[in-house]
Amino acid sequence: MSDKKSNAMWGGRFADGPDAIMEAINASIDYDKRLASQDIAGSRAHAAMLAQQGIIDANDAEVIREGLLTVLSEIEGGNFEFSAALEDIHMNVEARLKEIIGDAAGRLHTARSRNDQVATDFKLWTRDQMDAAISGIDALIRALIAQAEAGADWVMPGFTHLQTAQPVTWGHHMMAYVEMLGRDMSRFKDARARMNENPLGSAALAGTGFPIDRHMTAAALGFDRPTANSLDAVADRDFALEFLSCASITAMHMSRFAEELVIWSSAQFKFVTLSDRFSTGSSIMPQKKNPDAAELIRAKVGRIFGANVALMMVMKGLPLAYSKDMQEDKEQVFDAADNLMLALAAMTGMVSDMTGNIYNLRAAAASGFSTATDLADWLVREAGMPFRDAHHVTGALVAMAEKKGCDLPDLSLADMKSVHDAITEDVFNVLTVENSVASRTSYGGTAPSQVRAQIARWKEVLK
Numbered sequence: 001m002s003d004k005k006s007n008a009m010w011g012g013r014f015a016d017g018p019d020a021i022m023e024a025i026n027a028s029i030d031y032d033k034r035l036a037s038q039d040i041a042g043s044r045a046h047a048a049m050l051a052q053q054g055i056i057d058a059n060d061a062e063v064i065r066e067g068l069l070t071v072l073s074e075i076e077g078g079n080f081e082f083s084a085a086l087e088d089i090h091m092n093v094e095a096r097l098k099e100i101i102g103d104a105a106g107r108l109h110t111a112r113s114r115n116d117q118v119a120t121d122f123k124l125w126t127r128d129q130m131d132a133a134i135s136g137i138d139a140l141i142r143a144l145i146a147q148a149e150a151g152a153d154w155v156m157p158g159f160t161h162l163q164t165a166q167p168v169t170w171g172h173h174m175m176a177y178v179e180m181l182g183r184d185m186s187r188f189k190d191a192r193a194r195m196n197e198n199p200l201g202s203a204a205l206a207g208t209g210f211p212i213d214r215h216m217t218a219a220a221l222g223f224d225r226p227t228a229n230s231l232d233a234v235a236d237r238d239f240a241l242e243f244l245s246c247a248s249i250t251a252m253h254m255s256r257f258a259e260e261l262v263i264w265s266s267a268q269f270k271f272v273t274l275s276d277r278f279s280t281g282s283s284i285m286p287q288k289k290n291p292d293a294a295e296l297i298r299a300k301v302g303r304i305f306g307a308n309v310a311l312m313m314v315m316k317g318l319p320l321a322y323s324k325d326m327q328e329d330k331e332q333v334f335d336a337a338d339n340l341m342l343a344l345a346a347m348t349g350m351v352s353d354m355t356g357n358i359y360n361l362r363a364a365a366a367s368g369f370s371t372a373t374d375l376a377d378w379l380v381r382e383a384g385m386p387f388r389d390a391h392h393v394t395g396a397l398v399a400m401a402e403k404k405g406c407d408l409p410d411l412s413l414a415d416m417k418s419v420h421d422a423i424t425e426d427v428f429n430v431l432t433v434e435n436s437v438a439s440r441t442s443y444g445g446t447a448p449s450q451v452r453a454q455i456a457r458w459k460e461v462l463k
Helices: 003-010 019-026 029-052 059-075 089-107 114-149 170-195 216-220 230-235 238-265 293-315 322-352 358-365 372-383 387-404 413-419 425-430 433-440 449-462
Strands: 157-162 163-169
Touching: 003 449, 029 089, 029 114, 029 157, 029 163, 029 322, 089 114, 114 170, 114 230, 114 238, 114 322, 114 449, 157 170, 157 358, 157 433, 163 170, 163 358, 163 433, 170 238, 238 293, 238 322, 293 322, 293 425, 372 387, 372 425, 372 433, 387 413, 413 425, 425 433, 433 449
Parallel strands: none
Antiparallel strands: 157 163
């Protein structure tokens, strides 16, 4: 594409075309061509509104509509030649439209600017990505619920500081991530509702003197309403920042679970077996089965966090309204969205395919004095001790068991009475891991009955 053609789009402001360096730094078409369908949707809505308001002729509007559909067909069919000389998706589409329909194409840009056009396109694209993220999170939540339902009463160790703390159930652990992801879903839904205002018609920054109907274009594009301030509308990228913020928190939650899967699938833990579909082997060690999908999900969070910080830095010092800096808003969001969706799909696949090793989970739950708190609670309930005294007695019994090289249930009643005479044979009823988890019936607790109640609640939520 010649510089002469590029200059024509500028209306004669510059006598000479930009040199190669300026063209390279100024052009965004290599990445903003992803906005093609949104750009054409916005243009079609704008042309229909201009005709409805009598700003352009109805025949011109129809020719523009047909021409835009032809351009979209070429782009979707891979037959469109994008030009860096034309800078961005908007000018590429408009130039091709003019080749197809002639001078009527020039009427399309009446009462709008590339400033409100790009804000509209980017909002439409980001809204689609929010919908995709909500759908992806929903699928992962359902996979976790299926695991929780299958193992609602499987016993496993609960950890604090990655040290054995108290027994919990597999179902309870799975449902913890359901709660996290439920918050993620609500954040995306909340952000989507807040961003669903139409910038189109704000023009460059001050609005327009043409008698446009912004409510008509808002309705046509699925927005709830037009934006209320034209300066803010073209300068705003909060919707992209909110998307990145929601994506960052979601990615962080998946990274935490990915870390657990890496640990749990190791030979030292053997808590889970990951399917071959989400594991790889070693080029030199034939025994290896590496949890590469989990490790890559754990790494994706860095790219998504980075995108969030990068766009914050782009926006932090910009005066109103539009500055060319804002051309740097899209690559980070595109990359973060791609990696978020890939991570969600991979995590959903891993969760759906993984197998919990019930016997290893139970054995680990029973080690490390995991029922010590149950013993302390029993002393409070049955011996009437203040909890701090019960804590001290239990600590002494743990020390005795450590010295003997056994666990708490393996101590004899005589051993226990030597520490405190109020202990009776009944204490052994609370020292099994099964009885421990079954007793945690407080709302949100790990008891299988509570886990099943939360599963039922979430099934209703997802309806």
